[in-house]
Amino acid sequence: xxxxxxxxxxxxxxxxxxxxxxxxxxxxxxxxxxxxxxxxxxxxxxxxxxxxxxxxxxxxxxxxxxxxxxxxxxxxxxxxxxxxxxxxxxxxxxxxxxxxxxxxxxxxxxxxxxxxxxxxxxxxxxxxxxxxxxxxxxxxxxxxxxxxxxxxxxxxxxxxxxxxxxxxxxxxxxxxxxxxxxxxxxxxxxxxxxxxxxxxxxxxxxxxxxxxxxxxxxxxxxxxxxxxxxxxxxxxxxxxxxxxxxxxxxxxxxxxxxxxxxxxxxxxxxxxxxxxxxxxxxxxxxxxxxxxxxxxxxxxxxxxxxxxxxxxxxxxxxxxxxxxxxxxxxxxxxxxxxxxxxxxxxxxxxxxxxxxxx
Numbered sequence: 001x002x003x004x005x006x007x008x009x010x011x012x013x014x015x016x017x018x019x020x021x022x023x024x025x026x027x028x029x030x031x032x033x034x035x036x037x038x039x040x041x042x043x044x045x046x047x048x049x050x051x052x053x054x055x056x057x058x059x060x061x062x063x064x065x066x067x068x069x070x071x072x073x074x075x076x077x078x079x080x081x082x083x084x085x086x087x088x089x090x091x092x093x094x095x096x097x098x099x100x101x102x103x104x105x106x107x108x109x110x111x112x113x114x115x116x117x118x119x120x121x122x123x124x125x126x127x128x129x130x131x132x133x134x135x136x137x138x139x140x141x142x143x144x145x146x147x148x149x150x151x152x153x154x155x156x157x158x159x160x161x162x163x164x165x166x167x168x169x170x171x172x173x174x175x176x177x178x179x180x181x182x183x184x185x186x187x188x189x190x191x192x193x194x195x196x197x198x199x200x201x202x203x204x205x206x207x208x209x210x211x212x213x214x215x216x217x218x219x220x221x222x223x224x225x226x227x228x229x230x231x232x233x234x235x236x237x238x239x240x241x242x243x244x245x246x247x248x249x250x251x252x253x254x255x256x257x258x259x260x261x262x263x264x265x266x267x268x269x270x271x272x273x274x275x276x277x278x279x280x281x282x283x284x285x286x287x288x289x290x291x292x293x294x295x296x297x298x299x300x301x302x303x304x305x306x307x308x309x310x311x312x313x314x315x316x317x318x319x320x321x322x323x324x325x326x327x328x329x330x331x332x333x334x335x336x337x338x339x340x341x342x343x344x345x346x347x348x349x350x351x352x353x354x355x356x357x358x
Contacts (some may be wrong), residue, residue, distance in 0.1 A: 005027040007297070009245070019097060023095060024056060024090060024094035024095055024096070024098075024101070025085070025090075026092075027055075027056050027057050027058070028054060028055070028056055028085075029054065029055050029056075030052065030053070030054050030117075031052075031053060032050050032051065032052050032087050032117075033050070033052075033053065033076065033143075033144050033148035033149075034047075034048055034050050034051075035048075035049045035051070035140070035143055035146075035147075036048060036050065038140070040130045040131065040132055040133075040136050041132075041133055041135060041136055041281070042130060042131045042132075042133075043312045044130035044131060045130065045170070046119060046129075046130050046133075048119075048139070049113065050117075050118055050119045051110060051111070051113065051118050051119075051140060051144050051148070052081075052111040052116055052117035052118045053081060053108060053109060053110040053111065053144060053145075054081045054108075054109040054149075055101035055106065055107060055108055055109070056105075056106075056107040056109075056353070057069075057095060057101075057102030057103065057104070057105050058102075058106060059106040059149075059150075059151075060106065064099045064102045066152060066153065067106065067149075067150060067151050067152070067153070068153075068155065068350065069104065069105050069106050069155055070105075070106045070108060070140070070145070070149075070151045070153070070154050070155055070246075071100060071105045071106065071107045071108065071109070071154065071155055071156045071157075071158070072107075072108045072109075072110070072145065072154055072156075072157050072158070073107065073109055073111070073158045073159070073160075073163070074110065074141070074157075074158065074159035074162070074163025074164075074166050074167065075109075075110075075111075075112065075115070075160060075161075075162070075163050076117070076144055076160050076161030076162045076163055076164075076185075076340075077161060077162040077170075077274055077275050077276060077278075077279075078267075078272065079115065079116075079160075079161075080111045080115055080116030080117070081109030081110050081111050081118075082109065082116070082118065083341070084109055084341075086341065088341060088342045088344070089341050089342070089343050090227050092343035092344050093343050093347065093350075094107070098231070099347060099350050099351055099354060100156075100220075105155065105156075106151075108144075108145070108149065108151070109281045110141055110144055112137050112140070112141070112162075112267065113132055113136070113137055113140055114129075114132060114271060114275050114278065115271075115275065119275070120268075120271050121176045121215075121268070121270040121271055121273075121274050122268040122270055122271050126193055126215045126216060126270050127214060127215025127270060128215075129270070129274065129279065131277070131346060132238075132273070132274065132278055133278050133279075133280065133281035134162075134165060134166060134169060134278055134279060134281055134282045135169060135173075135281055136278075137166060137172055137278065138166050138169045138173060141166070141170075142173075142174060142177075144168075152177070153176075153177055153178075153179065153294050154177060154179065154182045155179050155180065155182070156161055156178075156179065156182065156353075156354065156357075157170055157181045157293070158181075158182045158183075158184070159170075159182075159183050159184065159186075160184045160185055160340035160341060161185045161186060161305075161337065161340060162186075162278075162279070163183075163184075164183035164185050164186035164297075164340070165183075165186045165188075165279070165282055165284075167181055167183040168183060168186070168288075169282075169283040169284055171290070171291035171292075171293055171295070172188075172284055172287045172288070172290045172291055172322070174352070175251045175291060175292045175293070176292070177292055178293040179293060179294070179357050180293060180294045180295075180353050180354065180357035181291075181293040181294070181295045181296075182295070182296050182297070182298065182306050182349075182350060182353060183295070183297045183298075184297075184299075184339075184340035184346070185295075185298075185300065185303060185305070185306060185337055185339065185340040186299075186306060187299075187306050187310075187312045187313060187316070188284045188288060188312075188316045189283060189284075189285045189312055189316070190282065190283035190285065190295075191279050191280075191282055193310075194304075194307070195304075195305055195306070198231050198234075198235050198305075199276050201227070201231055202227065202228040202232075202272065202276055203273060203276060203277060204226070205223075205227035205228055206221065206224040206225075206269050206272070206273050208224075208275075209221040209223050209269075210222065210226035211224070211278070212224060212269055215269075215270050215273075217269065217291070217326075220264075220268065220269055220270050223263060224269060224356055225263070225264055225267050225269055225272075226260060226264065227270060228263070228267065229259075229260045229263035229264060229267070230256075230260060232263060233256065233259055234304065234335055234338045235304050235305050235337065236304070236305075236338055237336050238302040238330070238335055238336030238338075238339075239302060239336075240302065240330055240331060240334060240336040241248055241332050241333070241334060241335075244332055247336055252269075253352075256299045274291045285316070288316055288319040288320060289319055289320075289321065291320055291321065291322075291323070292321055292322065293322065293357075294302070294323065294353065294356060294357040295320050295322060295323030295324070296320045296323070296324055296326065296349050296350070296352070296353040297317060297320075297323060297324070297325045297326070298325075298326045298327075298328065298334070298340075298346050298349060299313055299325075299326075299327055299328070300327070300328040300330070300333075300334060300336070300337075300339035300340075300345075301327055301328060301329050301330040301334075302331075302334040302336050302339070303328035303336060303337045303339070304336060305337045308327055313325050313327070326346070326349055328345055328346065333345070
């Protein structure tokens with residue numbers, strides 16, 4: 001089912017936002033789950049694989065001892081679980097009385113392998129780190145929930161961008177594990193066309209930079225990473241608000257330099273190479289009918305990475321047993337691919353999903 005939803009933007013004072021952050025942040029806990037001798041789909045192994053994660057709230061159990069209020073939220077490529085602490089997400093959903101108030105839900109925010117404080121190439125193995133794919137990442141998330149946290153069912157699975165793609169894999173691989181699912185900003189098909197083009201360009205930029213040295217660089221290959229950052233800046237932007245905010249060349253040029261510099265300060269070439277290459281095993285399209293969870297899937301019309309004119313989403317949504325697809329129209333309030341993290345733009349749809357899946 002294809003539905004266009006109207007954008008509703010919420011505003012709040014700085015004082016109330018700070019108060020909200022104080023409330024939901026009180027229950028935040030960080031920890032690590034170590035898996036010994038994990039074997040990847042490639043056949044490679046890692047003796048001690050660390051998965052870092054953050055939780056909010058506390059588990060609630062039924063009479064049989066099963067956890068009934070678990071929510072897992074999966075980040076995008078290059079992100080971490082703590083990206084959901086940004087005010088545009090957390091102060092909307094995690095606040096007292098919010099849709100995902102930690103007083104009600106046990107919220108699990110993993111750092112996927114290769115990201116954040118979990119095991120990653122930049123820890124020391126560099127290009128000798130095992131090659132992982134999206135299905136490895138989902139298998140590790142499942143191990144974290146079942147073996148690490150004692151969760152055998154999710155009240156809600158959310159995922160943004162890469163996490164959106166992970167959600168489709170989850171729905172097919174573990175259909176009885178999920179009650180409700182909200183994938184945001186992705187397509188349930190093999191990554192091809194323009195989406196693959198910009199990813200391949202970033203991979204080639206790194207591999208073809210002599211300073212990369214086959215992954216054994218002494219300093220970051222900044223020429224390659226500048227190309228990566230430039231492509232990310234274009235791919236993540238939304239045309240209408242960018243035109244309004246930066247209407248002249250004099251406004252655009254310093255903004256570009258500032259934002260590229262911010263990327264360069266935080267990126268590791270090997271980590272990015274592995275992160276973006278992990279998508280090469282992704283293609284849930286043959287098995288969409290296996291997904292039994294109630295699904296609300298949301299994309300935005302101003303998303304460069306997932307352009308709606310391809311019609312992929314409508315065809316995929318028609319194959320879901322119990323799902324619907326929503327498209328947020330392009331507007332000056334849009335955030336491009338990043339609309340997935342601005343919860344005020346889609347929280348009404350989440351409220352309806354939670355209510356209808358009780």
